[in-house]
Amino acid sequence: MxxxxxxxxxxxxxxxxxxxxxxxxxxxxxxxxxxxxxxxxxxxxxxxSHVARSLVLQKSRNIGLLVSDFNRGGHHFMYDVLVGVHDKLAEYGYDVTLVSTNTARQQLISYVDFCRERSLEGVVVMGIRLDDPYVEEVVESTLPSVVIDLPLLSRHCGYVMTDNVNGVRYAIRHLVNTGRQHIGFINGYSHAAVSIERLRGFEAAMRAYGMAYSRDSILHADFTIEGGAKALADLLSRHPETDAVFFASDLMAIGGIQHCKACGIRIPDDLAIIGFDNIELGRFVTPSLTTVAQPRYEMGSDAAEMLVRMLQEDEQPSGTLLPPELIVRESA
Amino acid sequence: MxxxxxxxxxxxxxxxxxxxxxxxxxxxxxxxxxxxxxxxxxxxxxxxSHVARSLVLQKSRNIGLLVSDFNRGGHHFMYDVLVGVHDKLAEYGYDVTLVSTNTARQQLISYVDFCRERSLEGVVVMGIRLDDPYVEEVVESTLPSVVIDLPLLSRHCGYVMTDNVNGVRYAIRHLVNTGRQHIGFINGYSHAAVSIERLRGFEAAMRAYGMAYSRDSILHADFTIEGGAKALADLLSRHPETDAVFFASDLMAIGGIQHCKACGIRIPDDLAIIGFDNIELGRFVTPSLTTVAQPRYEMGSDAAEMLVRMLQEDEQPSGTLLPPELIVRESA
DNA sequence: ATCGTAACCGAAAACGTTTCGGATCGCAAG
DNA sequence: CTTGCGATCCGAAACGTTTTCGGTTACGAT
The missing domain is CATH 1.10.260.40 (lambda repressor-like DNA-binding domains)
Structure with a gap:
């Protein structure tokens, strides 16, 4: 045959x-x-036959793309990253196998074993949270890996993420430059690594630009539209003088916009709003959303690139920060 | 080791x-x-070792997910389908490797050979167009495959798609029921299979509901926002009496909305607009978009299910039509 | 004539499994 | 005492490659 x-x-x-x-x-x-x-x-x-070749060479030329939680509306972020990873790996002649953690076997088998069974040469991890049980395994394992959006660094584990601190700084700078006085911050939940970074960025930027802010004008929400709306309501009731809010995600910012519409708050006249992520949606809400863009495709392809260099040239993994970009639209 | x-x-x-x-x-x-x-x-x-086992068993338990053109903003549709495919296949113990056609090797190696090299047991294909050179290969090859959104049926090739004809019918029925008299249709480009189906659905529905329509109130655009806007301008200049437009995609419908805003046309008072796809965006544009929803996740998981049945039970492939759903919002 | 040396080629081991066809053993049936 | 048989187990081949090591030429130099 x-x-x-x-x-x-x-x-x-x-x-x-x-x-x-x-x-x-x-x-x-x-x-x-x-x-x-x-x-x-x-x-x-x-x-x-690739499998015969893999067997004798003890190399599969196959790398895993581990997605922690597929179905939680990762559309906006994950898809572009995924494409970036795939394109770059294909370029280097690697195949990519999809792996998600929430399969039934999640508990039955450890992350490393899962990869060993399949002879995966490396893994790029995305969408994983700090409190995920796999995190420890990822960083300690000897299997080469690159994590996206989580600053994990070890002998066999590198990362690439957006320069969140500077991203936030751009946003705050824009608000300051346009004369805002009382800036609030609605962050994501605290066990997301990016939340920590963005908080750091917020505090640093506020200090850098000489802006006073009270501890309780920093709220946490859950990265959803509804969460963003509720958090903004909270914030405004506590600090009616607020004239600008920076949201740690576009989705939450859109929730904020909805809340403003419902309450007759004018954007950006009464309140300036800036998001983070540059999801496509932001261009189409009214007012359109000013936001900080992440180079999603590049994050994926850079992660892939770093992984193949670890594999082929035996390079040390590193931490890569990709430059964000402020996209000014109507909301601020 | x-x-x-x-x-x-x-x-x-x-x-x-x-x-x-x-x-x-x-x-x-x-x-x-x-x-x-x-x-x-x-x-x-x-x-x-999966690879050793694969070699001796001549089965890889690995199936390919072929995406014709990754980067063309397939977000809205592709991601959910992809997740559906992956989840179902993981459930049955299959691995899934990503394959895209626009890699450099696209021309160098045929589709079937690509799969043979990797010992893929089957393929689910999505986002492919009628004029893609791979189409013929897919349907003629003996490699089991299931195609999404393209009615290809052969001994080894089945498909699953939304029931476009009925989907369109629901939309038209809604327009008729709300008293619209002059309904236009802005379709996607003609070499997309869904365009053909939706045209069929449009004509059938118009006949069924006794609505007259002229041939030139049916336009073709390119599934983009800009294309939708331009097509609508065209349509309205030709037929100013138009009081409702059905778009073959949400993206184009959103373009239509933008055009209306720019021209001071009131939605839905002056013009009713219905889209197709139920992308997330539709909920957030103003006015929010009435649309026909496709069960994206199910399309993926059903396709996967059909494929494993072909593989494991040696079942004949079939054509599956999934029920669409009209989602009424503000625009119609 | 002998030797050395390229240049070319092949036999066989190895990679980690599954599986076919025995082999061994104990024991009941004849 | 043989025979047969079920219950366990094992040796070896097979899957399709890559690669090491060695063998056979041919040919120019000694």
Whole structure:
């Protein structure tokens, strides 16, 4: 049925050793026999079996893309990253296998074992949370990995994330430059790594620009629209003087916009709103959302690039910060 | 380094044959030795090598997810489908490898060969267009496949798609029921399979509800926002009496809304607008978008389900139509 | 004629499994 | 005492590659 290297060898009148060498560019084969082998291989439409090759080489050229929680509306962020990872890996000739943690086997089998079974050479991890039980395993395991949006660094684990601190700074700077006086901050939940970074950024920026702020004008919400709306209501009741709010995600910011609409608060006149993420939605809400953009595709492809360098050149993993960009639209 | 079946055999004092049988539930092994083997395997943390197993069994338990054009903003549709496919396949113990057609090797290697190299047992295809060179290969190849959103049926190729005809009918019915008299239709480009179906649905529905319509109140656009806006401008200049437009995609419908805003056309008073897809965006534009929803996750999981049945029970592929749902919001 | 040396090629081991066809043993049936 | 048989177990082949090591030429130099 399927044509193997043995068939090619027979048809070309040489040994399978020679066929292998001819196809893989070995130098130990005469030019005219090489041509003959290539011809025959093409005629028979021979395709070397990746699994046989993997077995003998002990390398699968296959890397895993671990997504912690697939279905939680990761659309906005995950898809672009995923495409970036895939494109770059394909470029280097690696295959990518999808792995999600919330399968039934999540508890049954450890992360590393899962990868070992499949001979995955490395993993890029995305959408994982600080409190995920896999985190420890990822960072301690000897399996090369690159994590997205989580600053984990070890001998075999690097990361790439957006420069959240500077992203937040751009946002605050814009608010300050446009004359805002009382800036609030609605953050995501605290066990998200990005929340920590963004809080750090907020505090640093406020200090840097000489803005006073009270501890309780920093709230936590859950990255959802509803959560953002409720948090803004909270904030405004506590601090009616607030004239600008920075949200740690676009989704929450959109919730904020909805709340303002419901209460007759004018944006940006009464209240300036800035989000984070630059999801497509932001362009279409009214008023359109000013936000901090992350280079999602690049995050994916950079993570992939770093992983293959770890694999092929045995490079040390590192932490990469990608530059964010402030996108000014109507809301601030 | 890695512990193999041979190590387990040695440690348990049995042959590798017995270990294999003990672990795989063969009946040719005594109960007490089986227990011993299981113990030893657990103690050594033995994981059977999928690639070795694949080689000998000639089955990889690996299926491909072919995405024709990754980066073309497939977010809205593709991501949910992808998750559906993955979840269902994981449930059945299959791995899924991402495959996209626009890699560099697109031309160099045929679709089937690509899968053969990797020993993929089957493929689910999504986002492919009628004029894609792979289409023919997909339907003719003996490799089991299920296509999403393209009615391809053959001995080894099934499909699942939304019942576009009825979806459109629901939309038209709603327009008719709310008293609209002159309904236009802005379709996607004609080499998309769904466009054909939706056109069929439109004509059938208009006839069914006794609505007259002229041939040139049916336009083609390119599924983008800008395209939708331009097409609507076209349509309205040709047929100023139009009081309702059905768009073959939400993105185009949103373009229509933007055009109306720019021209002072009131929605839905002057013009009713209905889209297709139920992308998240639709909830947030103003006015919010009435649309026809597709069960995206189910499309993915149903496709996967059908594929494993073809693989495991040797079932014939079939064509599945999933029920759409009209979601009434403000725009119509 | 002998030797050394390239240049070319092949046999066989290895990778980690599954499985087919025995082999061994104990014991009941003849 | 043989025979047969069920219950357990094992050796070895097979899956499709890559690669090490060695063998066979041919040929120019000694």
């Amino acid at each position: 399927t044509v193997t290297i043995r068939d090619v060898a027979r048809a070309a009148g040489v040994s399978i050793t020679t066929v292998s060498r001819a196809l893989n560019g070995g130098d130990d084969v005469g030019e005219e026999t090489r041509q003959r082998v290539l011809e025959v291989a093409k005629k028979l439409n021979y395709r070397p | 890695t512990v193999t079946i041979r190590d387990v055999a040695r440690a348990a004092g049995v042959s590798i044959t017995t270990v294999s049988r003990a672990l795989n539930g063969g009946d040719d092994v005594g109960e007490e030795t089986r227990q011993r083997v299981l113990e030893v395997a657990k103690k050594l943390n033995y994981r059977p």
